[in-house]
Amino acid sequence: MKPEQLHLLNSVSAPAIHPDGTKAVVSVTRPDFDADSYVGQLWSIPLDTTKYSRRITRGFRDSSPAFSPDGLVLAFLRCDPDGKPQLFVVEAAGGEPQQITEQHAGVGGFVWAPDSHRIVFQSRVPEQGRYGTMDGVTSGGEDARLITANQYRMNGIGYTADQRQQLFVVEVPELGGEPAVAARGRAAHEQPALEMTGLPSARQVTFGDSDHESPCFSADGTRLYFVAALHEGHDDDLVTSVYRVDADGGQPTAVEPSNKSLQTVTAVRPSTDGQWLFYTAQDLGDTGKDFVARNAVLYAMPIAGGEAVALTDVEHLDVSGPLEPSGPDSVLVLNTALGSVELLDVTAVGGITPLVHGAKVVTGATVAANGEMAVSFSDASTVGDVASLERGEIRLLTDFSAPLRNNSRVVEPLDFDAESADGHPVHGWVVFPDGPGPHPVLLSIHGGPFAQYTGAFFDEAQVYAAAGYAVVMCNPRGSSGYGQAHGRAVKERMGTVDMQDVLAFLDSALASFAALDKERVGIMGGSYGGYLTAWTIAHDHRFKGAIVERGFLDPVSFAGSADIGWFFGTEYTGGTAEQMEAQSPMAVVSSVDTPTLVIHSENDLRCPIEQGQRYYSHLKAKGVDTSLLIFPGEDHELSRSGTPHHRRQRFEHILRWWARYLPTEVNNLDD
Template sequence: MRPDQLGDFRVPSDAYLHPDGERAVFVVTQMDLDADEYVRQLWLWDGTSARPLTSGRADFNPRWSPDGGTLAFLRKGPGDDGKAQLALMPIDGGEAETITDFELGVSEVAWSPDGTQIAVVAGEYVDGIDDDEERQRRPRRIGHPSFRFDTKGWTYDRRSHVWIIDPSTHERSQLTTGDCSETSVGWSPEGTTITYLSATGEDRWVNPHNQVFTIPTADGEPHAVTPKGSWSWSGFAPTGTLYTLGTVTDRATLRPSQIHRVTWDGALDQVTDFDRNLNPQHPASSLSAPQFLEDGTIVCVMEDRGAHRVVSIDTDGAVSDVAGGRRLITGWCPSDDGSSAVLTVSTPTQPGEVVWWDGSRETVLTSLNDAFLDEVDLIEPQEFTFDSNGHEIHGWVYLPPGNESVPLLFNIHGGPATQYGWGFFDEFQVYAGAGYGVVAVNPRGSSGYGYEHVSAPCGRWSDEMPPDIADLIAAPAVAAEQFPRLDVGQKGIMGGSHGGLATAMITSMDQSYRSAVAERGVYNWVSMAGTSDIPFFIRLYLETDMPDGVDEMWKASALARAHGITTPTLVIHSETDYRCPVEQGQQLFSLLYKQGVETELLLFPTGEGHELSRGGAPKHRVERFDAILAWHEKHLTPAV
């Protein structure tokens, strides 16, 4: 696969089963490299074949009305400033009609059980300024430290609230108000109550605490039904019982979220005791979150050892496997009785298709990527494991076709609480296609292997040899022992975010790498404090913070060790990265330059953030690949 083929594959998502149990709607996303944009359209499986349903360039988030006669979805207008609005389309004929004009657009849609109302989450400015040019001109008066967010921009002057829309008259009424934002709306079975998530505490600007609330759809006040904690979902069972996904905590935590039942007296009854993450998508998807069957059984997607599997939890808490395999299940929408489902799946050699499950067998419904797969030779990875100080480390190797030796290109993921796995990843296919043997592992700190594994780096990055770094340092040699085509004499390393941090730390300790790419990393925890959009992250992983922890924070910083780096290093960053602000990359680049290390800074312009490699402008994604391949080719000898 080549970088210029990024626009040739399509990715399905949000596959929702029609109430008739036979049809399904889903979103298809494809990059248009010429227009430099993502095209998202709704498609329909009509029971026989799949076809485009809408012709918009940015249609997404589809939701069937309960009677199946109308499809609600979000449609974004043309241009970068277009805000997504609610649109309705009669499914048996007729054009889609956009029925809202919220100032900052709509982000969520949920039909009431009787189909007479639609709840939406819509944004608005709260600064009292009516003119956008004047808003941009004025100095910003900021009263709390969480004033911007990566990919969203400035957030201090806006809030999101729940509104109720009448789909017949298009009239709207505001349900929630105030200085806090709401997300993740859901209806009670009788349609008289809405549940949502919101952070309302005074410390919400520096700690990721939120609560589950309910509010009557008629006159009434919101009611908090959980203590403060880390909550990602809430929903009503068919019986009207409220369930939640999360954990009660007064600080950021890596402990797996559990499903809880809210009892009649307001207490929380923990239903599950998983040592894996539920709802693993990034960002979280409503189709990987818990969903109810008509008998009260819960089905949801679980992250496990580089894969996703679907599990069911009955009303007594008993857990059963429903679907799995060496793949990522990126969405699962069951029928009411659970006898069938429509799902979206991805494998290392398949960017994605929509699949029908009938309770025992699966049938692929779409052929979205047949043309793409005919023109590329995607590599099937080979799995391996090894022991690192008594801990099993799991990884994969992607080898180009042939028998000759190939340079070893070691990739390190971000997070660190995420995972590489059994899904399609354009990065690995492009690098293998360019003649490199790609090695990727899930060291301690990765999710999908239990709490002990994911929490291992916490408080340890100031150690002489942090546990995740020890795993990563050992991985290339172990991989080369098991896959002799990998040439450790020609070894490159690269990673983004936590992977950028790890790249800098490893090359400061191990000078055998001939090429390095450090991307969007955090290299100086001291300057990260107070500048990142996730201020809780430092205390979570370093177990200290400013001002008392300044010495420990510097000791844990990659820059504190960077005097040992000799490997030629390309530093990549984006100007509007609010997760790991741009000064992080600038500091690493400047230090390497002063030390006489061969280095360059590839800086992407305003508008690109931390998610550039996954969701940046298509042309920038191609240019990023071109720069990375040119850098490695300069210092390594790929087998092409």
Template sequence: MEKRVIAAEDLYKLKSVNDPQMSPCGTKAVYVETSIQEEKHHYISNLFLLDLKTGEKVQWTFGEHRNTSPRWSPDGSRLAFLSSRSGKNQLYVMSAGGGEAKALTEEHLAVSQPVWSPDSASILVSLALAPEDTLEKAKEEDKQPQPLVVEDMRYKSDASGFVRNKKRQLAVADAETGKLKLLGFREYDCSDAAWSPDGKAIVFTSNMTDDPDQNLISDVYILSLDGHDLTKLTNSNGFYGHPSWSPDGKYVSFLGHEKEYLGATFSKIWLSDRETGELSCYSADWDVHISDAAVADFISGSVYPGLIWTEDSQGFYFILTDQGNTGVYYGSLEGQTVPVRFENEHVYGLSVHVQSHTAVLGISRPDHPSDLYFFDFSTGENRQLTSINEAFLNEVELSVPEAIAYKAEDGLEIHGWIMKPAGYEEGEKYPLVLEIHGGPHAMYANTYFHEFQMLAASGKAVLYTNPRGSHGYGQHFVDGVRGDYGGSDYTDLMSAVDYALNTYDFIDAGRLGVTGGSYGGFMTNWIVGHTNRFKAAVTQRSISNWISFYGVSDIGYYFTEWELGGNLIDDFEKLWHHSPLKYVKNVETPLLILHGEKDYRCPVEQAEQLYIALKQLKKETKLVRFPEANHELSRSGHPKLRIDRLNHIKEWFDKYL
């Protein structure tokens, strides 16, 4: 059967598998399978049980809701998970033998991050409460309009909207009765919690400084559940998260950094010796980022596992980012580190059975969207466990990227990929679209990208790179963009285009397009204000004016200072110098502007300013606003709007290229 090319609407046919969790016995795994209900345009996530020996798969939850965060009880008898079936995420528990699930929390509460106690009797959860709320009854929102009283600088979030004085709180739920008990600290946000092996203490993260608006940090604390003694493990000088205990209780591990390069700092491994109180950085000499920095538009809901300790407390497994890939490493307390699974792929999920050193991994590749794999770290045994998109992959033709490396203007080596258009024929000429990722401290990777495949299917070559500022290529590299937005990062991208034109004779130099979102949107705006070599451009959820961004973004006041090295009060001209809006008179490239109306990261006024300025100058432009969409539109937004967005991009490039 002849394969067809992919379309934006194929997003409805794709499924993803995520958050695998191996059972305590190591013979089974539960995972989340997510799809999109096309008629109603909404996401469905259900839990599936997988027998790791036979490969048999059994669906455990049903319905058209989001069932997520499955967690086995340590004794293996029950499974806790979250479900949105009542409208908000509630905590449910079901028998490991299957059957009906029981709700443990009330409908007026929305909970997250379930963690079983070592004795399988309690479940730790996170929830948001205002000071006047109680566990029995959260304050009901008045249906009449009410003024929003703001006293903090960080009063809104792109993920959750206006905070309204609510704080993330920790509570313990009885696994039988569901009775909740708050752990205190109502005036602070507390999250990322884990139990001590003996169940007598909890480790968590919080910012308990006097002025958290200005003191942007995250500390690690231990709370004794007996005497409610609180011990701080870090020094209020950086960002730390993903805490966990060694099984013998001798160490608390976590990831983070001391803000040496502010938001561009690599995440490292830290160990707190509970006998001596000594805090040490395990990976101080490593020039890699301990986390998953890969960006894509298909895999959502990934849960980074932090460090996974072995049963003997002598080492741990973790995911790191390097050279366009993410993979699994093992580190021993003696300092030995070895890659146990590192290939040209994106490992986005990891669960390890620490007794047998076997694992279930969630993996994506450019031509293979999402599946789970069994891996034995001792023997190297590797088996694919799921084939959730097999029918789809048998039906469509996907473009397989070719890795490239080229020299920047200053000789620095830059890494990227190029995709040939679907139906490529030798001797033909094709348009090229340059894609620019957001962040900028993120990384394009060997992972599936629906937007790229759609553009290739429409007859275009796709070029995407990791210019300086990207993760995966060393601390100096990721720090290289700070204070220089529109400088070497811009020339890195232009060098990529030059390399592609000089290397591949199938690219038509007269039909070049460019697009990107967030930082990639800023750079798209910058590019069309500094060169006319592109015949079409699409800017998405972008920054056009750093001066207004400073005050309207949920991260504006500190992100601007961290990334540009200036603030609104003292460095007005510097902010304007780096603003694409300053160069709007130079724009000759037809520019499509895409923006979500509920984007608090890069608020929609950034798009409005750019659009009105271009229209006033009678430039070729169009603005498309997506209702109720935030900064995550392309990844986890409303399915119909995601499809609409992709088709607007395709149609704009079809028209002008």
């Protein structure tokens, strides 16, 4: 794969299966260089493989499809090139989509009511006078912000206290009825502004000083459940809880188990029989802030309250939602496991059935009333596709990565296991380029650190392999998917066993494969991967070059500048000056002599740009060959969801850097 082929990467959403089990609908989205944005539409996927999939909408970016429980209506989000996502509905049998919201900040997630006549959705509510709510007042002309809280910014969003995410309920109009006509002239002056739009009125049902997440209706449709932090002192911890409010509005009530502990709840869903409340949560220790490498657990609690029972093992499973009902008292969850993401079916009494496992990354699944199931996933050969489950086996329904494979060789990563210096197992992959070698090697380190590489399609590894590089990547201690102890091994020990693991994995790969050139090795990583790259090149000088991207490079200044700085460094490195210095790449930058490209984005609030700027300036002053590559308008997610132009340009700069220090036949400065 080459950088200019980014537009061939079709991403597939979680599927929405029709209640009768005959078809599923997904959104298929791709980077588009002409629009310099992400475009995509909805596709209908028959579960009968004798029929063909087809595109059913033609919006600029249509996403998040969901059928009404009665199967008559399909709801989805539509975003114009310069607009915000709004909620649309269309008859499931086909027709013209009808817009039903006009939220200033757009619509986030949404869920149907059991009666198929209402939808609850999330939307940020900006304070009047901010974020374009007042004509003529630009962002630079807004009133000053007086900050007194720890939690006031978030990467990709900006300030949060003055634009909290709230919940709204909207009545879905009769689609077969007479279309609404916006009032004009005399009538326009006599009707309220909302009625003039011709849209149904959305009713705000929450107003608290917190972002409200994971909304859903109770089984009888009279109440809403959601996740928020509305407790006293919520600014000083990471605790979130389940709340309940009447669907018509009112005062929310916390829904807490009798055996409650300090947790952050991430998703909630009542069982369809109305007897249980499922939710996923991570323990936060005694302080409410100890988030480091905490596996998420699926719990079930009686709907009327009582003891919450853990349905999954906290040490070995790390589950996530969204929680999709699979039966009257069961839900589907995803589980991060050994470089894959599995699909599990879990009942309220604790029965667990693995449905999809192995070398796949499941991204979503839904079940029809007749038991038919649609699954979206990626693996080594696809960025995203849809399948059904038949007698426990995946039955492929789409091939959205065919254009990529037809225009570029997709390299399957080789699964590889190594042993660290203390005997700890380290799992990962090697991606080989064409030809016998020996090939220059790029040691790639993932972010997180509580995250994982997988064996599924990874655009970065494919681009580097196409340019003639072997890519070595692993999941050292600190990573997710290998048990909670594996992830927590780096708490207050960053740069110790994690560096030991990645170097042991590299050495083992170099010794095992003659096609790898042990004399020509580079190192690179982003976020925590940027941290460990910067730390490693201060201690190991074998590398011909390095790339430190959006790195966590100085725990001291990070505490005052990052959106998560008020707790992240303290929990990972420890809070004393001595602990921070002992694990700080900035403290050992004087030991670096490896040529280093530093990459950062101007709007990065997770690892603020000052981290990269200061690191670069220290290297420059020391005389190290270094460059600083800055992307305007981008945040911490540049490499994953930045504009297509910037993503392509990032790849081009990276390949140019490696052409300088690790040239190959197909990537050199003579090209």
